Amino acid sequence: MSFLTSVLDHLKSFWTENLLPAAKTLIRKTRKEEPLRLPAPFTPDEDADTKQYEAHPSSAYMMLKMIFRDIGRYNAVIETLGRDFLTAMPKGAYKSRLGQIGFLHRRRHEEVANPQVAAFIEEAHAHEKSSPESWDEWDHANLREIEILYRHHCQVDPELIERRARLGYEGRRVHRDVMRNNDWDTARPFLEDMIDLTRRIAESKCLRDNEHDTESPYQALMREYIPGFRIADIETLFGQMTKKLDDLLPQILDKQAKEDAPIPLKGPFPETQQMWLNETLLRAIGFDFSRGGLYETGFNPVEGGTPEDTHLVIKSVNESNFLISMKSTLHEGGHGLYVQGLPRDVWRYQPVGHDMGNAWHESQALMIEMILGRRREFFEYLAPRVEGLFQKFGDPSMSAENLYKLKTRVRKTADRKTADEVTYFHHINLRFELERKLFSGALEVKDLPEAWDAQMDKTFGDMPESSCMGCLQDVHWFVGKFGYFPSYALGHMIAAQLYTVMRKDIQNIPELLSEGNLIPVRDWLNHKVHKQGRLRRPGALIEEITGGPLTPAPLLAHFEERYLHSV
Ligand SMILES: [Zn+2]
Structure with a gap:
């Protein structure tokens, strides 16, 4: 028996060491x-013309x-x-x-x-x-x-791609489970494997910057999600944001501290009604249900598909607060409009018919969710409808004013997903700094919870309660998305800059919002952004639409207008 085992072992190692390579x-x-x-080039099965x-x-x-x-x-x-x-x-x-x-x-x-x-x-x-x-x-x-x-x-080995795809989907399940049990001991080795694999892929993607230099692995990863942006550009934009927010945030917190706090919602808000509301809002922004759908999942939200089959997947609704699934629906809905509006009726699967990368994708989501979906007039449209839908007649927490206050309350919190529009940037900046350190070798996974908490403490003076609220909260790293996070902050800046032009072109946005009709907004975005596909490079498109390069100034002006000057 032992002889047989040793022969088999010998054969096995001969296979792995000699024959397999x-x-x-x-x-x-x-x-x-x-x-x-x-x-077969001339056998079109769809849209031959x-x-x-x-x-x-x-x-x-x-x-x-x-x-x-x-x-x-x-x-x-x-x-x-x-x-x-x-x-x-x-x-x-x-x-x-x-x-x-x-x-x-x-x-x-x-x-x-x-x-x-x-x-x-x-x-x-x-x-x-x-x-x-x-x-x-x-x-x-x-x-x-x-x-x-x-x-x-x-340059990337197909085997690494196959492994990353499998590990990414495993990561969705691992993330869901470690969040349930706040289980860092399971998360740590998983993240180590994921980072190791992603680093190997990144190293084979690095392009030469010039004759002497090769780009960093993090830059190579970022290129996939945020084409056209360099780390140095992002550092400049984020530096400007940080500086101005240091001045604005205390003023906003101070102003809100003097106002009456919003009244918390009183549930329950049944799932069927919430999903009816979410579908109604998607129709109001112009999402086409004949070419897409809204789904619930036990995992984290995602969006994607094709213009003919666009899926918006939100997390199973929370019956104690309808604003959570509504926020996710508006966000995913903005992404959905982009997918449905791509020029694929002409270019179908061609690369020029793709979207402009994740910073632009997030800009479309944040335009609907944050820039427009948190305007006072939107809540004037919403309030009487949700009061009836959830049978909460006369409930003061359901008034337009209170719903507006609930969605524009600025708080220092450890949780990115429930963060307000103003502090959201800090959550992104923290992740941008930490993931670069993970890839440069300056930070090891085992030290991540401590580094996260220290950074959070430095930013907000507010320690997360547990790892679940800290470095475990996002699914991104579990699915191998390193270099994605800056998309959110850049997307927010792009959205604010686009909005400065949109409000001139569509002068009755407040009235349209109070009527629940965002079709003219969708058509504007479609004409300026969605239909353009990848015809221009990302930097050129923002210049073409707004007349200048991307800057954080419009977003900061938007914060001042909404959070300091509005009454
Ligand atoms: Zn998004």
Whole structure:
């Protein structure tokens, strides 16, 4: 028996140490030499007359369009599986689903990172130079975005991508469980594995900044979520925010301390009525239910899908406070309008038809949730309706004024999700600083709770009650999203800057809000942002719409106007 065991052990180690690496090298070598499995370019199954299928004299570009059409189809399938994972999947399917999702991520990655894609890009660029008359601005932009995607993925080992996809979905479940039990001992090794894996991916994504320097792994990660922004740009913008908020926040707290505190809501607010309200509000902002839906989950909220099948997933409603699911619905609804408004009726799956990255995505969510959804007139529309819906006639906590006060109360809190609009930035800045330290090696996971609490204490003078309220509260790091957090603060700045132009173009926004009609707002956003896809680079789009580069000034002016000057 022991002889047999030792033979088996020997065979096993021979396989892992010798045969497996050799097989992998052989597979990789063969894959490079093997011709690309070419897509069928002229068999459109949908919208044959769109730009996606329009004949182009560069055959290399035509091939790229078909390859990226198929990559887009992978995306759509992955999105659908992900929605099902969160909302409908039976427990017993958990493991097999992780395998399916990991496999699809790997296949999608292999399609993008194929060396033949690089050859087609080079050939298409040559055509672009020799026959510029055949290339309109959308085709130029599409080729540019194809190249950016290729460069972002080409050096990453497909195995790492598969592992990250699996670990990311496992992370949703781990996060839900550790939050329930405030279980740092389970969270710590999971986060260590996730950071280790993400760092390996980041290191293979690093591009050369110039002849001598290579970008940092954190910058490489951020590029995926916030294209067009450099760490140094964000540090400058965040520095300006911090400085001005140091002055504004005490004044706001002081002003509110002198006012009557809002009256807390008295539940219950039954789930069916809350979901009816949330769907009604989504219709008011112009979300199209024939091309999307609102779902509840036991996990954290997400949004995504395609313009024809957009899913907004919010956390199961809390029956003691309808404002929580309403906030999430308005936020996800803003994201949903962006997804539904993308130019995919023309560009379908092409990279130029994608959104502008997460800072812009968050700007659309925060425009609806915070900039517009916390205006006094919105609560004038809401109050009489919720009073009737929840049968709370004459309840003073349900008045427009009180609901407005509840949603604009500024407090120092340890919880990002319930943070107010003014202190929200500090929550983001804290995460931006800590995740950079985690990736530079200046901070180890084991020291994270202490570093988090110390930073929170420094910012607010208010220690979180437990790890659950501290470094465990966000799902982002558990799903491998490092470099995402700055999107929220940048998105808030973008939203405020866009709003300065929108309010000039649509002068009756207050009346529209009090009537519960945001269709003109949706159409404005659609025209200026959604329909643009990735035609422009992010910095160029903000300049085109607002006439200047992104600055925190409009957001800070918005805080002064709403929190200091309004009565
Ligand atoms: Zn969001």
